[in-house]
Amino acid sequence: MFSFSSDAKAPKDFRWENRILICYNWEESSKTQVEALGNGFEERRLLYFGFNGEEIRESNFSGEIDESSFLQLRKNESVKWILIGLDGGVKAFGEQKPEIEEVFKTIDSMPMRQSEIRKRVKDGRNR
Structure with missing residues (x-):
């Protein structure tokens, strides 16, 4: 009998909550790069x-x-x-291993991210 957990999330289930970075050829070096950038993922509401x-x-x-x-x-x-934005749309993709810093720059240039940054500064949270 086939069972499907209704708790399993699809990309559409993260819409308006998180941005998503999907890497299809994951390597240990990718993990090292992600760990080095730590809280940048949380700050950008980015799941990988x-x-x-x-x-x-x-x-x-x-x-x-x-x-x-x-x-x-x-x-x-x-x-x-593939990088998916908060609205659920594909914002960027690549045929080479992603450079996380470049992904962050892409996210930081998005209008919704700019709004998040302005709100954080206005609220007195510089970082």
């Missing part, structure tokens, strides 16, 4: 999901995901990563 083949290898999301829904976003094998 690192796949190797069809299996999730690494994530900063502790819940259960519907892996197939994440894999379906990959339109062809040359795509190595």
